[in-house]
Amino acid sequence: MTKHDADQFTVKREPFYKEVGGEVALYEAAYARRMPVMLKGPTGAGKSRFVEYMAWKLGRPLITVASNEDMTASDLVGRFLLDKDGTKWQDGPLTTAARIGAICYLDEIVEARQDTTVVIHPLTDHRRQLPLDKKGELIEAHPDFQLVISYNPGYQSLMKDLKQSTKQRFAALDFDYPGAELEAEIVAAETGVDAKTAGKLVQIAHRSRNLKGHGLDEGISTRLLVYAGQMIAEGVNPNAACKMTLVTPLTDDPDMRETLQAAVETFFV
Numbered sequence: 001m002t003k004h005d006a007d008q009f010t011v012k013r014e015p016f017y018k019e020v021g022g023e024v025a026l027y028e029a030a031y032a033r034r035m036p037v038m039l040k041g042p043t044g045a046g047k048s049r050f051v052e053y054m055a056w057k058l059g060r061p062l063i064t065v066a067s068n069e070d071m072t073a074s075d076l077v078g079r080f081l082l083d084k085d086g087t088k089w090q091d092g093p094l095t096t097a098a099r100i101g102a103i104c105y106l107d108e109i110v111e112a113r114q115d116t117t118v119v120i121h122p123l124t125d126h127r128r129q130l131p132l133d134k135k136g137e138l139i140e141a142h143p144d145f146q147l148v149i150s151y152n153p154g155y156q157s158l159m160k161d162l163k164q165s166t167k168q169r170f171a172a173l174d175f176d177y178p179g180a181e182l183e184a185e186i187v188a189a190e191t192g193v194d195a196k197t198a199g200k201l202v203q204i205a206h207r208s209r210n211l212k213g214h215g216l217d218e219g220i221s222t223r224l225l226v227y228a229g230q231m232i233a234e235g236v237n238p239n240a241a242c243k244m245t246l247v248t249p250l251t252d253d254p255d256m257r258e259t260l261q262a263a264v265e266t267f268f269v
């Protein structure tokens with residue numbers, strides 16, 4: 001691996017990240033021992049942003065993989081490709097990360113099939129190895145390599161869950177939406193809306209979060225609040241901005257939409 005390969009995955013600018021509760025020091029300690037880490041929490045709560053921030057802070061390249069149910073072990077590890085000179089091996093993202101000493105972030109790993117998930121096992125214990133079975137090569141992970149996965153406990157059915165043998169290879173940090181004041185600061189900083197507007201958006205989100213399990217699968221995430229703030233900062237009427245970013249994406253149920261829209265109208269007529 002050349003320096004160029006690592007450079008390409010370097011986080012160049014400091015990502016904006018507000019610490020919620022001691023997670024930065026905890027992650028640093030885990031990284032010092034190259035411990036695999038699982039970030040647990042609902043969508044849009046800051047998991048990806050946190051990994052980007054930590055990669056930047058630790059000066060490590062970051063390779064992110066979005067998991068899906070069609071993902072195979074070869075998509076992670078690599079495969080032989082045909083070209084005009086015959087076959088050529090191409091490393092997958094997990095292999096590249098293990099070679100260059102990157103942080104490898106497998107986003108929503110639970111979406112992947114279990115036979116895909118097991119390829120990470122030898123990388124997550126004392127072996128720190130990755131066997132490329134098809135190529136007949138055994139990779140020793142670079143000393144700086146670390147594996148991070150994200151996991152949304154809300155979505156899991158019994159059919160779709162990580163096996164204990166996978167779960168118990170990770171230390172875990174819980175991610176929930178930040179407290180009201182902090183979340184408003186994040187929304188204001190990310191979008192440029194004033195503190196008062198950001199505070200109102202957060203209060204709308206709180207109302208929706210109370211409806212989780214009572215007609216909503218998930219409440220309004222920090223990510224959607226950032227969208228709302230961005231629309232308002234673009235000069236869109238706040239009520240219309242909230243409808244487009246906080247109500248319509250969240251649910252198709254007419255009664256639920258009405259309930260959410262009523263919450264919006266308490267703050268923005």
Ligand SMILES: Nc1ncnc2c1ncn2[C@@H]1O[C@H](COP(=O)(O)OP(=O)(O)O)[C@@H](O)[C@H]1O
Binds near residue numbers: 019044
């Ligand atoms: N603690 C935080 N500090 C800064 N921004 C945050 C924080 N939490 C959430 N955000 C904002 O919310 C958005 C969604 O967060 P993200 O990391 O993509 O969520 P997840 O990966 O958990 O689905 C980010 O793009 C960012 O604007």
Ligand SMILES: [Mg+2]
Binds near residue numbers: 044047048049107
């Ligand atoms: Mg994410």
